[in-house]
Amino acid sequence: MQAITKILTEIVSDAFEKSGYDRALGAVTASDRLDLCQFQCNGAFSGAKLYKKAPFMIAEDVAAVLREDGIFEKAEVVKPGFLNLTLSDEYMISVIKNIEADEFCGIPQAEKPQTIIIDYGGPNVAKPLHIGHLRSAIIGESLKRLARACGNTVYGDVHLGDWGLQIGLVIAELNERYPDWKCFAEDFDADKDKIVPLSAELLCEVYPFASAKSKENEEFKEKAHTATFELQNGRVGYIALWKEILRVSVMDLKDNYSKLDVDFDYWYGESDADKYIPELMKILEDKKLSYESNGALVVDVALESDKAPMPPVIVRKSDNSSIYATTDLATIIQREKDFKPDKIWYVVDKRQELHFTQVFRCARRAELVPAETELEFLGFGTMNGKDGKPYKTRDGGVMRLSDLIDTVTETSLDRLENSAFVSDEDKEDYAAKLGMAALKFGDLINHRAKDYIFDLDKFLSAEGKTGIYLLYTVSRINSIMKKAGESRSEFTGIYTNAERELMLKLVMTGDTFNYAMDEKAPNYVCENAYQLAVSFSRFYHENHIMDEQDEAKKASWLALAKLTRKVIVKHLDILGITAVENM
Numbered sequence: 001m002q003a004i005t006k007i008l009t010e011i012v013s014d015a016f017e018k019s020g021y022d023r024a025l026g027a028v029t030a031s032d033r034l035d036l037c038q039f040q041c042n043g044a045f046s047g048a049k050l051y052k053k054a055p056f057m058i059a060e061d062v063a064a065v066l067r068e069d070g071i072f073e074k075a076e077v078v079k080p081g082f083l084n085l086t087l088s089d090e091y092m093i094s095v096i097k098n099i100e101a102d103e104f105c106g107i108p109q110a111e112k113p114q115t116i117i118i119d120y121g122g123p124n125v126a127k128p129l130h131i132g133h134l135r136s137a138i139i140g141e142s143l144k145r146l147a148r149a150c151g152n153t154v155y156g157d158v159h160l161g162d163w164g165l166q167i168g169l170v171i172a173e174l175n176e177r178y179p180d181w182k183c184f185a186e187d188f189d190a191d192k193d194k195i196v197p198l199s200a201e202l203l204c205e206v207y208p209f210a211s212a213k214s215k216e217n218e219e220f221k222e223k224a225h226t227a228t229f230e231l232q233n234g235r236v237g238y239i240a241l242w243k244e245i246l247r248v249s250v251m252d253l254k255d256n257y258s259k260l261d262v263d264f265d266y267w268y269g270e271s272d273a274d275k276y277i278p279e280l281m282k283i284l285e286d287k288k289l290s291y292e293s294n295g296a297l298v299v300d301v302a303l304e305s306d307k308a309p310m311p312p313v314i315v316r317k318s319d320n321s322s323i324y325a326t327t328d329l330a331t332i333i334q335r336e337k338d339f340k341p342d343k344i345w346y347v348v349d350k351r352q353e354l355h356f357t358q359v360f361r362c363a364r365r366a367e368l369v370p371a372e373t374e375l376e377f378l379g380f381g382t383m384n385g386k387d388g389k390p391y392k393t394r395d396g397g398v399m400r401l402s403d404l405i406d407t408v409t410e411t412s413l414d415r416l417e418n419s420a421f422v423s424d425e426d427k428e429d430y431a432a433k434l435g436m437a438a439l440k441f442g443d444l445i446n447h448r449a450k451d452y453i454f455d456l457d458k459f460l461s462a463e464g465k466t467g468i469y470l471l472y473t474v475s476r477i478n479s480i481m482k483k484a485g486e487s488r489s490e491f492t493g494i495y496t497n498a499e500r501e502l503m504l505k506l507v508m509t510g511d512t513f514n515y516a517m518d519e520k521a522p523n524y525v526c527e528n529a530y531q532l533a534v535s536f537s538r539f540y541h542e543n544h545i546m547d548e549q550d551e552a553k554k555a556s557w558l559a560l561a562k563l564t565r566k567v568i569v570k571h572l573d574i575l576g577i578t579a580v581e582n583m
């Protein structure tokens with residue numbers, strides 16, 4: 001079904017037309033003064049210029065038509081020409097029933113569904129996930145679910161960093177530690193020779209060690225560079241070892257992402273783009289875009305209108321190795337070939353904005369995708385500690401994502417210690433779900449581009465804009481439904497203001513989703529879920545559902561509680577949050 005403002009715009013446009021005015025004047029928006037009306041239309045003001053008539057008179061003509069069909073309880077003109085609208089209860093209920101019956105829960109479906117690739121996660125093989133990877137995973141996953149819920153075909157691609165210097169560092173270090181391994185021999189035979197299985201622990205330890213070593217040891221650094229270059233040029237022993245590094249690393253990554261309930265349709269890596277690099281280079285050369293500069297190959301991407309300096313993008317370094325921009329450009333070729341996407345969204349730290357501006361401009365100049373294909377950088381801010389600086393471990397190091405997840409889960413387990421609602425065997429499962437709800441909602445409630453402060457106490461609070469408050473609301477409705485058992489549940493009318501307010505929020509949900517999708521911003525979904533919960537809470541406190549003697553009233557309230565639960569759970573699902581039964 002369509003968003004309510006769209007439906008009402010049609011109705012009001014019809015009324016403009018019926019009154020002899022242009023129907024394009026009929027745009028309806030939500031009211032910002034709920035004390036006056038629920039919706040408004042300001043079209044009479046533009047009409048005044050068009051028809052040389054007072055806006056008040058135009059609005060009156062339209063209101064007279066609108067008063068006829070029972071959709072509005074109030075179609076009122078306020079001088080100098082505002083048209084204030086409030087739905088009749090009958091109409092409100094008919095919309096609510098449509099939402100109840102809608103398989104998409106009232107979320108408007110795209111008129112022209114698009115194919116969207118979301119590049120998120122962006123972990124690097126051989127390096128453990130750290131908290132810098134958290135936001136990309138949470139925001140990207142939520143955008144994927146949001147775009148899907150709106151009827152688009154969406155593919156999530158993790159875009160593994162599996163081809164860079166970090167692999168060369170690991171290979172060089174392993175070579176120094178285990179020179180006898182067959183994979184280091186010149187005559188390594190992929191068919192016959194075995195690779196020594198690696199462990200996740202070893203891998204975790206080797207990379208930081210090798211990285212630190214390369215900073216003080218020139219000779220080792222050189223070795224790592226050579227190893228990277230030889231790997232990228234197909235040295236068999238290195239490829240075999242790299243595959244083993246990949247296997248162990250991806251296993252560990254999948255384990256972490258599954259704790260976050262984040263999953264990807266494609267586990268492509270930078271290495272998968274490698275085979276498109278020759279094609280990329282040829283296009284850049286044929287179109288005369290690339291040229292040599294200080295031994296490197298570069299493409300100009302500056303525009304006259306640039307206010308800040310925009311350096312050329314380097315597509316090949318002087319030592320002939322390809323770099324970050326090269327793989328991103330080649331990946332665009334790969335994606336165009338495989339999916340012909342309408343949009344590619346990159347959910348990456350906003351500090352990488354310059355890189356993406358360069359890459360997109362180069363891709364446009366080289367026409368790697370059709371002009372109408374959207375390439376968009378959705379940068380996100382930093383998760384800070386209470387001191388306002390990027391969140392760190394106690395000793396000032398970068399915190400591993402798995403440690404953060406453990407901290408959050410353990411803290412929520414502590415809070416459940418004395419819970420009368422959760423049985424002992426459920427506690428671990430609940431702690432994981434509550435922890436994730438706290439963490440994800442605490443992140444997603446902020447506009448993605450903003451920095452925010454990681455405050456676990458606040459995130460785990462059952463009051464305020466938190467994931468826990470939402471889970472609590474759902475669990476409260478669960479217990480009402482349990483008590484109600486087989487009681488009749490059916491919308492029969494609107495009996496109180498609190499109901500009307502809650503229904504209006506439910507009815508506005510379609511608009512929220514349109515907005516969140518246009519802005520590519522899950523925080524609007526968070527805000528709406530919170531608003532629904534607040535309105536539900538007011539409704540619940542003012543009306544005593546289970547004690548109600550009037551059968552029809554009780555049935556209607558139960559139906560409203562049930563629908564509210566369904567819609568909130570849908571919001572949570574889009575945020576990647578799982579509700580719990582009882583808490």
Ligand code: ARG
Pocket residue numbers: 119121122123124159160161328346348
């Ligand atoms: N691996 C990169 C990093 O850790 C992020 C990748 C983002 N995606 C992309 N297409 N470049 O910084």
